[in-house]
Every structure is written in C-alpha cells, then in structure tokens.
Amino acid sequence: xxxxxxxxxxxxxxxxxxxxxxxxxxxxxxxxxxxxxxxxxxxxxxxxxxxxxxxxxxxxxxxxxxxxxxxxxxxxxxxxxxxxxxxxxxxxxxxxxxxxxxxxxxxxxxxxxxxxxxxxxxxxxxxxxxxxxxxxxxxxxxxxxxxxxxxxxxxxxxxxxxxxxxxxxxxxxxxxxxxxxxxxxxxxxxxxxxxxxxxxxxxxxxxxxxxxxxxxxxxxxxxxxxxxxxxxxxxxxxxxxxxxxxxxxxxxxxxxxxxxxxxxxxxxxxxxxxxxxxxxxxxxxxxxxxxxxxxxxxxxxxxxxxxxxxxxxxxxxxxxxxxxxxxxxxxxxxxxxxxxxxxxxxxxxxxxxxxxxxxxxxxxxxxxxxxxxxxxxxxxxxxxxxxxxx
Amino acid sequence: xxxxxxxxxxxxxxxxxxxxxxxxxxxxxxxxxxxxxxxxxxxxxxxxxxxxxxxxxxxxxxxxxxxxxxxxxxxxxxxxxxxxxxxxxxxxxxxxxxxxxxxxxxxxxxxxxxxxxxxxxxxxxxxxxxxxxxxxxxxxxxxxxxxxxxxxxxxxxxxxxxxxxxxxxxxxxxxxxxxxxxxxxxxxxxxxxxxxxxxxxxxxxxxxxxxxxxxxxxxxxxxxxxxx
Numbered sequence: 001x002x003x004x005x006x007x008x009x010x011x012x013x014x015x016x017x018x019x020x021x022x023x024x025x026x027x028x029x030x031x032x033x034x035x036x037x038x039x040x041x042x043x044x045x046x047x048x049x050x051x052x053x054x055x056x057x058x059x060x061x062x063x064x065x066x067x068x069x070x071x072x073x074x075x076x077x078x079x080x081x082x083x084x085x086x087x088x089x090x091x092x093x094x095x096x097x098x099x100x101x102x103x104x105x106x107x108x109x110x111x112x113x114x115x116x117x118x119x120x121x122x123x124x125x126x127x128x129x130x131x132x133x134x135x136x137x138x139x140x141x142x143x144x145x146x147x148x149x150x151x152x153x154x155x156x157x158x159x160x161x162x163x164x165x166x167x168x169x170x171x172x173x174x175x176x177x178x179x180x181x182x183x184x185x186x187x188x189x190x191x192x193x194x195x196x197x198x199x200x201x202x203x204x205x206x207x208x209x210x211x212x213x214x215x216x217x218x219x220x221x222x223x224x225x226x227x228x229x230x231x232x233x234x235x236x237x238x239x240x241x242x243x244x245x246x247x248x249x250x251x252x253x254x255x256x257x258x259x260x261x262x263x264x265x266x267x268x269x270x271x272x273x274x275x276x277x278x279x280x281x282x283x284x285x286x287x288x289x290x291x292x293x294x295x296x297x298x299x300x301x302x303x304x305x306x307x308x309x310x311x312x313x314x315x316x317x318x319x320x321x322x323x324x325x326x327x328x329x330x331x332x333x334x335x336x337x338x339x340x341x342x343x344x345x346x347x348x349x350x351x352x353x354x355x356x357x358x359x360x361x362x363x364x365x366x367x368x369x370x371x372x373x374x375x376x377x378x379x380x381x382x383x384x385x386x387x388x389x390x
Numbered sequence: 391x392x393x394x395x396x397x398x399x400x401x402x403x404x405x406x407x408x409x410x411x412x413x414x415x416x417x418x419x420x421x422x423x424x425x426x427x428x429x430x431x432x433x434x435x436x437x438x439x440x441x442x443x444x445x446x447x448x449x450x451x452x453x454x455x456x457x458x459x460x461x462x463x464x465x466x467x468x469x470x471x472x473x474x475x476x477x478x479x480x481x482x483x484x485x486x487x488x489x490x491x492x493x494x495x496x497x498x499x500x501x502x503x504x505x506x507x508x509x510x511x512x513x514x515x516x517x518x519x520x521x522x523x524x525x526x527x528x529x530x531x532x533x534x535x536x537x538x539x540x541x542x543x544x545x546x547x548x549x550x551x552x553x554x555x556x557x558x559x560x561x562x563x564x565x566x567x568x569x570x571x572x573x574x575x576x577x578x579x580x581x582x583x584x585x586x587x588x589x590x591x592x593x594x595x596x597x598x599x600x601x602x603x604x605x606x607x608x609x610x611x612x613x614x615x616x617x618x
Contacts, residue, residue, distance in 0.1 A: 006510065007509040007511075008509075008510070009510050010500075010503040011492065011496050011500055013489075013500075016491050020490075020492075297489075299487060300489045300490065305476075306449060307476065307481065307500070307549075307550075308504050309504070310473055387444045389483060389487060
C-alpha cells in the first residue's frame with residue numbers, strides 16, 4: 001500500500017507552489033503563527049487563571065468540604081457554626097475533621113512597611129490540613145502563639161520574606177496590626193482572589209481577628225474512611241445536617257470556586273473573545289494569501305484543466321496548500337507558546353502550562369482556519385476557464 | 391470513417407454573446423483531419439480560428455453541428471467525457487503557459503503524470519527523455535523564468551507530447567519567437583508528432599512555416615475557404 005502510494009505520486013504541486021514563493025509563504029506562516037500564539041496565550045491565561053483560583057483548594061487534605069450556603073467564592077466566604085462539622089462526625093464513614101478559618105487580613109511588608117491584603121487560614125495545628133507530607137511537621141511550629149507559615153509563591157509585594165528567612169534572619173511583621181513571626185515557609189501559590197497566603201493556628205487567627213465569633217468557621221474539611229463512597233456520604237450528610245451548611249465533595253468545592261470566576265466575572269468571556277479574535281485574524285490572513293495565490297496562478301490552473309486534469313485535482317492542490325500551511329504555521333506557534341508560557345509562569349507565578357487538550361484545540365482551530373480559507377479560495381478556481389487561455 | 395479520422399467536423403456553427411449582441415463566429419464548418427496529418431489553419435485575426443481550436447480541444451460547449459474528436463462525439467457530451475478526451479489532446483499555446491513554480495523537468499512531468507500505470511520514477515525518466523528530444527537535456531532544473539522564449543516553447547512541446555496525445559492543437563506557437571527559432575520549433579513539432587503518429591492542427595499567421603503542412607486550410611469570417 002505504502003509502496004503503491006510512493007509509486008503513484010505526482011509532482012507535489014501544492015508544496016512547490018508554497019515553497020517557490022518564499023515571501024508569500026513567510027507572510028502566511030507569520031499570520032498563522034501569530035493567530036496561533038494569540039489563541040495559545042488567551043486560552044492559556046484563561047485556563048491558568050481558573051486553575052490559579054483553586055491552588056489552595058486543591059491542596060486540602062479532605063474528601064468532603066462544608067461551607068456556608070451564603071459563601072460565594074474564596075473572596076467572599078461566610079461563616080457557619082463549627083457545631084455542624086462536629087455533628088458530621090456522627091456519620092460512621094467520617095474519619096476525621098478539620099475546622100478552618102478563612103479570611104483576608106492586612107499584611108505589612110517588613111521592608112517597605114506597605115500593607116496589602118493576604119489570605120490567612122487558621123486551623124488546629126494537630127489536625128491535618130494540606131496533603132503535603134512535610135506540612136504536619138511544620139504545623140507543629142504554629143502551636144506557639146503569633147507564628148505563621150508564609151507561602152513563598154506569594155507575590156513579591158509582600159516583601160523579601162523567603163530571602164530573609166533562608167538567610168536565617170528572624171522575620172517579624174504585622175498582620176492586621178498585630179505582631180507575628182514567620183515560623184516556616186510553605187509553597188501554595190497565589191490565586192485570583194489572593195495575592196499571597198499565610199497559614200496560622202486558630203488561636204492566633206482569632207487573636208488577629210477578634211471580631212470573628214469563636215464558634216464560627218468558614219470551611220470544614222471532612223476526611224472519610226477508606227473505601228467509602230464520597231457522593232453517597234455527601235448525600236446522607238446533606239440530609240442529616242440542617243440547611244445552614246452545604247456539603248460539597250472536594251471536586252465540587254474546586255468547581256464551585258472555578259465556576260464563580262467563570263460565570264460571575266467577565267474573565268472567561270474576555271479571554272475567549274481574545275482567542276476568537278486571533279482565530280478571525282488568522283482566517284483573514286490565510287484567506288487573503290490563498291485567494292491571491294489562486295488568482296495569480298489562474299492561467300496556470302486553466303492550463304492544467306486544458307491538459308486534462310480534473311477540477312477535483314486542482315481543488316485538492318488548494319486544499320493541500322491549506323493543510324501544509326496549517327502544519328507549518330502550527331509548529332512555530334506551539335514552540336513560541338511554550339516559551340511564552342514559561343515566561344508567564346516565572347513573571348506572574350500563574351500555573352499556565354501547555355496541556356495536550358489545549359495543544360489539540362489550537363491545532364484544530366488552525367486546521368479549520370486554513371481549510372475554511374482554502375475552501376473559500378477554491379471558489380476562485382471555478383473562474384479558471386481553459387477556453388480563455390488561447 | 392469516424393473511427394479513422396482524428397477529427398471529423400460536420401456543419402459546426404458557433405455564436406458568442408447573448409440577445410441582440412449575439413454574433414455568429416463559425417458558419418457551418420465541415421472538415422476532417424486524418425491521423426498523422428499536419429494541418430495548418432491560417433486566416434486574419436478574429437476569423438474564428440481560435441474558437442474552432444477550443445471547440446476541438448473540448449474546452450467549449452458545442453452549440454450546433456457535429457464534432458467527433460478521436461471517436462468521441464462532443465455535442466451534448468458530459469463533463470467527464472470532455473475531461474477524459476482532453477487527456478488525449480496535447481495543447482501548445484501562444485504564451486507557452488508553463489507553471490512558473492515548476493522546473494522544466496517538473497513541467498514536462500505534469501504532462502507525463504496524466505498517464506496511468508507508470509511509477510513516479512518512470513514518469514520522471516520519460517520527462518527527461520522528452521526534454522532530451524527537444525534539446526534541453528542540460529536545462530532540466532531551470533525555472534521557466536530562466537529560460538529563453540524558444541526554450542520555453544520547447545518545454546511546452548515536450549509537456550504536450552509527454553501525455554502521448556493522439557491529436558496536437560497548437561495556437562500560434564511561433565508568435566513570440568524570431569524566425570529562425572520559430573522555424574526550428576515547428577520542424578521539431580512536426581518530426582516528433584510524426585514519430586508518435588499524432589495528428590497536428592496548428593493555427594498560425596506565420597507565412598514562413600507554411601511549407602511544413604501536409605494540408606493548408608484558410609479561414610475567413612467563420613468559414614473555411616478554398617486556399618489560393
């Protein structure tokens with residue numbers, strides 16, 4: 001079969017048409033590449049921002065999460081009675097619970113003394129909070145009042161905390177106007193709502209935020225016994241608990257946060273629109289290039305028709321040009337996308353990365369863009385009248 | 391006999407334009423071309439020579455009359471029939487019409503590629519062989535822009551013959567050439583066509599090449615007139 005294909009092949013006309021006109025090819029590829037990069041960046045930012053909004057959520061050591069039904073998102077969490085979390089212990093599948101306080105507090109940069117809002121989590125240091133293995137050891141340090149764990153991935157506006165800490169300097173600053181000391185570093189990552197994170201004990205948390213009712217928490221983590229059905233337990237807890245709490249699986253909790261940013265803000269729309277613009281620009285460029293290419297070669301196409309080539313053969317030539325353009329344009333777009341993602345990761349700490357899903361999506365869009373433009377340019381081919389060339 | 395003639399024309403008429411602009415350009419033409427015959431068609435511009443050529447070349451619809459080319463009735467013929475027939479007709483144009491982005495060899499192979507049942511390599515070898523026949527074996531890899539007018543016309547002849555046509559239609563092949571080159575090209579065309587026993591119908595203004603013809607036809611105002 002392979003041999004037959006090689007034997008029966010003809011002059012690769014579409015390839016030669018493209019490569020023997022290097023300037024036109026370059027312009028076309030630059031256009032496609034530009035469109036591809038634009039789509040990669042816009043979609044990458046969009047997904048990256050949504051992923052970033054749940055960096056903390058993802059690291060919780062929990063199967064189920066209790067939240068207040070009034071909580072809208074991580075930047076607007078409402079409290080609910082801690083009793084509800086303790087009540088959930090009555091369920092025979094529940095293995096352990098961690099009550100967590102969650103609020104934004106003002107952190108003073110110890111170098112510039114400028115304050116900035118930071119997400120503070122408060123929990124009992126003996127309870128598991130994050131999946132990270134080292135974390136349990138670090139959390140023991142919080143048993144001393146006034147100690148916090150600082151997220152090294154927080155934005156640099158919070159001060160050179162990591163730098164100072166690693167140099168052995170004791171890092172003290174003010175949170176919500178009260179003195180604290182950084183006991184250890186953790187690595188979580190900033191999100192949409194929070195530029196940085198600190199973790200502290202509930203005791204310290206309530207000291208920092210005395211107005212917070214003592215029996216009120218913002219989230220309740222529930223760990224289930226092995227081999228229990230998460231959805232089933234969630235359902236039975238929903239039934240047994242009063243309706244002043246909502247029971248979510250960890251995945252639902254992550255989706256709940258993502259959905260807020262997707263649906264209640266224009267972020268998703270803006271970036272999708274940006275990607276769509278890239279697509280349209282690419283379409284226009286490829287169409288222009290292919291259309292003028294076909295127009296320029298119209299007498300030659302007509303000659304081929306007169307020689308006995310079928311119109312189908314010529315349509316295939318244009319289609320193959322579109323295919324070649326999409327592949328040749330996609331490769332540099334993919335590579336540039338990778339580089340720009342790396343750049344964005346280092347400069348914004350957003351978790352933007354190439355994934356196969358997006359790589360495939362952008363390729364499909366570019367392929368569609370080129371083939372749609374090619375099929376529009378084919379309309380010009382119908383004008384190739386072999387009777388006119390004599 | 392229909393089977394025997396390369397071209398058989400009976401009462402062929404053709405009009406251009408529509409409504410009151412409609413103008414008759416061919417007036418019931420009848421003529422025959424035998425296989426291996428070289429026929430030259432002369433006449434003043436605008437007398438319908440080229441129209442006749444495009445009709446024989448299956449590039450236009452027949453409006454009235456019978457036209458049988460290589461055994462195919464072209465009146466009311468299907469698109470498929472015409473496309474298949476065109477494969478068997480070689481065409482040489484006034485402005486050579488080579489594909490600019492292909493080398494001489496590739497241009498000729500575009501003709502050879504129309505043949506079925508040969509491998510890529512063998513079709514390429516055939517293309518080289520034809521270029522050798524027209525005396526261009528040292529210009530295989532040049533693009534048309536790098537060739538002279540005469541060389542381009544030779545490539546066009548090689549391309550037309552590479553598809554092994556049984557009928558060759560040429561429209562003023564010498565128009566863009568000087569007299570010596572023009573003469574050479576026409577002699578070459580005649581020699582190669584004879585070797586393939588291919589009929590040739592050539593439209594020309596060029597008085598200097600009339601002697602290559604087996605038969606001379608003259609056209610005036612859309613009719614074939616006796617040659618004087």
